[in-house]
Amino acid sequence: MSDWTVPADRPDYDEAVEAALARLDLETKADLLAGIDMWRTLAAPAAGLRSMTVSDGPIGVRGRFWTAADPSLALPSPTAQAASWDPALVRRIGHLLAAEARRKDVDVLLAPTINLHRSPLGGRHFEAFSEDPYMTGRIAEAYVAGVQEHGVGTTMKHYVANDAETDRFTVDNVIGERALRELYLRPFEMVAAAVNPWGVMTAYNTVNGTTMTAHRELMDVLREEFGFDGFNVSDWGAARHTVEGVEAGLDLAMPGPLTVFGEHLVAAVREGRTTEDAVDANVRRILKLAARVGALDGVEAAVAGRVEAIEDPDGLLREIARRSFVLAKNDVPAGDETRILPLHPDVVHRLALIGPAAEEARILGGGSATVFPPHVVSPLDGLRARLGDRVVYAQGVDLFEQIQAANRGFTLTARPVKNDGIALPAEPLANGDVKWMGYVPGGLSTDEFAYALLEGRYIATKTGEHVFGTRGFGHHKLVLGGEIVFDQDQEYTSDDPFEAFFGPGVERVRLHLEQGQELEIRHEFTPFDFPPGFPPSVLFGLMHTEPRPDEETLIEEAVAAARDAEIAVVVVSTTALTESEGFDRRDLRLPGRQDELVAAVAAANPNTIVVVNTGSPVEMPWAGDVAGILLTWFPGQEGGNALAEVLLGAEPGGRLTTTWPKTLADAPVTEVVPTDGVLRYDEGVFIGYRAWQRRGTAEPAFWFGHGLSYTQWEYRSLEVSGREARVTVANTGDARGREIVQLYLSPDPAADVPGGIEPNRLAGFAAVEADPGQEVEVVIALEDRSFQYWDEERHAWTEVGGTWTARAGGNVGDLPLASELKA
Incomplete structure (x- = not known):
């Protein structure tokens, strides 16, 4: 099922680990289990151990420093990566991320996220792969394999059931044993068995009464049953218990050095509340990680050589995006003879491109998945590069929700200033x-650091009232055009320490500026003490809002542009306040008046295509009124070029890895808000398409697995022999294309399974490519686990006997081929 390699430990690792361990005293061992700062572990020269660096995140390697001075490639979101349904492509994604990690001297990547799309309201939905555990496991295997083949470690996260963000630090997720095994643990089991991941990250949340960083029972499942032998790092700030944590196998409490380990662990050993043997067990795993990544003297890393770049990364980023885009709808407009897509550039004389996200590209979600890319190609950039001035742009609506970080028209730098008044070099x-x-640039200690200085200028992009503000907990002195406009403290507003990272900005002053007017800016910031448990950090921002346009005028201009064009392409999107780490969504509506905009444009031009630039499902009340719908996720820095290529003929290769509801009310599982601190997974194993099919009362907008091609496919035959299925499909259209053949298994309806069993479960898939008229056969191996359920009385996997039906097709709602087989 795969052709990747799994780096093997070298024979001398165990001996080297024991030799290094013997040279460490208790204090050093306890400190080794706590980081030295936000991203690094302790160095122990006496044991031949260098410091190791870990880094976010799933769509790009940030490195130690979150700064535009050291940009990071921004890949399409994990939801997009999985939508390729292509482990071979995801393996190449891993290679690219490993090369980036090496370039930034990162030893371990804090990814992949293999939680599930339990509810479409999950705020971090875009950072996970799928609603299906098998699909998630297959994609995650390839991701981990690709990264570790180049000698960089990975961490499966977040172990386990971190499927929503509301009260994530305190929520107790109460999950039945069967659902836990069949759904939420299953991807971790698959990855551990297939590719020997070097790390796991335990989550903030509690499961069935025990916080995950101290969940001995579930860590024993991972290690004893699944065979995981890597290190266990806490999510940042998640470790709460010294003795329970170390004895549950929490190997690294991050960030350091102010964690539950260190001096607290030394005291626990000295007082007899735990043992040094327990500490040693955890230290051995940190030392084994060091051996694997080349951080331990006397042994070679598991992977020789050092790859710091791959050929044509932008080309790969475009390919990933193209093969993630899901063509959800492609109709023949009234009075025409062909489907709306692909467009033919030689006959398109005027294309109206509409929507704020068409110009200001929305390429990634908020939180740990955020990086500063070297460049960003917007849809407007990509289409104008191909069609020139045939593309007419109209904003359409104003998506302003609250004041945001200063951006367009600003040229800014930041530098630290020492107590003696000397300013260090500025970074862009x-x-x-x-x-x-x-950290503070220049390696300044907190005793040396006085304040941060942001400087630069703004050239006003519009005439009117401009709003300036601040973000960050500390003292701000904001000087605009030589005048002090704000010189006060900004206080904490919540108990969430991550508000310091991603919290809201606050309006401070309104200024009337003429377009083209220059404004000199000076912003001094002195932070308060950072929340307990986190290293000293400097996190602040200059905020700005341009003069707000009149939306009625914007919509009128968009409608006029659409009416005068042959084709109208409307790019709709969520915003940074809709999809992000740290909070869940309240609804599935597009922000602002975007639905109204699409309806108005579609009424003006029947040749309307909507590009849905979101990381997760949204309601589309206008779906029946437009000719085409293309789902592009968060497509990364090359998203605009990829979009142009797909609209103008390149095959959109993506298929849905989660079911899209028509409305939130239709979705089977929506609850993400705990009641009295508890979130009950009462739906059991019935999430996603399993729940939709079991309930059977409403059709989704698009089924799991859905996605159209620029050609047509016919499913011709399905044969099953033993644990192997053979599916024959044919390209009956007039263009070369790519199809994802999906295989589902259905048990005998009379099967006696306590609590019931899903009508269909994904058991395999394969990508095929074919020329017009070509027939292709694919072979799909079936796993024994696909015929089993978790018996809560026996606490074991149990086969569901009798006759099963294998079904094949292009999505779970359209399975034209069937063949019976015995379990």
Whole structure:
């Protein structure tokens, strides 16, 4: 099922680990289990151990420093990566991320996220792969394999059931044993068995009464049953218990050094509340990680050589995006003879491109998945590069929700200033946000650091009232055009320490500026003490809002542009306040008046295509009124070029890895808000398409697995022999294309399974490519686990006997081929 390699431990690792362990005293061992700052572990020269660096995140390697001075490639979101349904492509994604990690001297990547799309309201939905555990496991295997083949470690996260963000630090997720095994643990089991991941990250949340960083029972499942032998790192700030944590196998409490380990662990050993043997067991795993990544003297790393770049990364980023885009709808407009897509550039004389996200590209979600890319190609950039001035742009609506980091028209730098008044060299900023997380540039200590200085200028992009503001907990002195406009403290507003990273900006002053007017800016910031448990950090921002346009005028201009064009392409999107780490969504509506905009444009031009630039499902009340719908997720820095290529003929290769409801009310599982601190997974194993099919009362907008091609496919035959299925499909269209053949298994309806069993479960898939008229056969191996359920009385996997039906097709709602087989 795969052709990747799994780096093997060298024979001398165990001996080297024991030799290094013997040279460490208790204090050093306890400190080794706590980081030294936001991203690094302790060095122990006496044991031949160098410091190791870990880094976010799933779509790009940030490195130690979250700064535009050291940009990171921004890949399509994990939801997009999985939508390729292509482990071979995801393996190449891993290679690219490993090369980036090596370039930034990162030893371990804090990814992949293999939680499930339990509810479409999950705020971090875009950072996970799928609603299906088998699909998630297959994609995650390839991701981990690709990264570790180049000698960089990974961490499966977040173990386990971190499927929503509301009260994530305190929520107790109460999950039945069967659902836990069949759904939420299953991807971790698959990855552990297939590719020997070097790490796991335990989550903030509690499961069935025990916090995950101290959940001995579930860590024993991972290690004893699944065979995981890597290190266990806490999510940042998640470790709460010294003795329970170390004895549950929490090997690294991050960030350091102020954690539950260190001096607290030394005291626990000295007082007899735990043993040094327990500490040693955890230290051995840190030392084994060091051996694997080349951080331990006397042994070779598991992977020889050092790859710091791959050929044509932008080309790969475009390919990933193209093969993630899901063509959800492609109709023949009234009075025409062909489907709306693909467009033919030689006959398109005027294309109206509409929507704020068409010009200001929405390429990634908020939180740990955020990086500063070297460049960003918007849809407007990509289409104008191909069609020139045939593309007419109209904004359409104003998506302003609250003041945001200063961006367009600003040229900014930031530098630390020492207590003696000496300012260190400035570094460029991508926008008004300064995020020195766990460090100060120049290696300054907190005793040496006086304040941060943001400087630069703004050339007004519009005439009117401009709003300036601040973000960050500390003292701000904001000087605009030589005048002090704000010189006060900004206080904490919540108990969530991550508000310091991603919290809201606050309006401070309104100024009337003429377009083209220059404004000199000076912003001094002195932070308060950072929340307990986190290294000293400098996190603040200069915020800005341009003069707000009149939306009625914007919509009128968009409608006029659409009416005068042959084709109208409307790009709709969520915003940074809709999809992000740290909070869940309240609804599935597009922000602002975007639905109204699409309806108005579609009424003006029947040749309307909607590009849905979101990381997760949204309601589309206008779906029946437009000719085409293309789902592009968060497509990364090359998203605009990829979009142009797909609209103008390149095959959109993506298929849905989660079911899209028509409305939130239709979705089977929506609850993400705990009641009295508890969130009950009462739906059991019935999430996603399993729940939709079991309930059978409403059709989704698009089924799991859905996605159209620029050609047509016919499913011709399905044969099953033993644990192997053979599916024959044919390209009956007039263009070369790519199809994802999906195989589902259905048990005998009379099967006696306590609590019931899903009508269909994904058991395998394969990508095929074919020329017009070509027939292709694919072979799909079936796993024994696909015929089993978890018996809560026996606490074991149990086969569901009798006759099963294998079904094949292009999505779970359209399975034209069937063949019976015995379990």
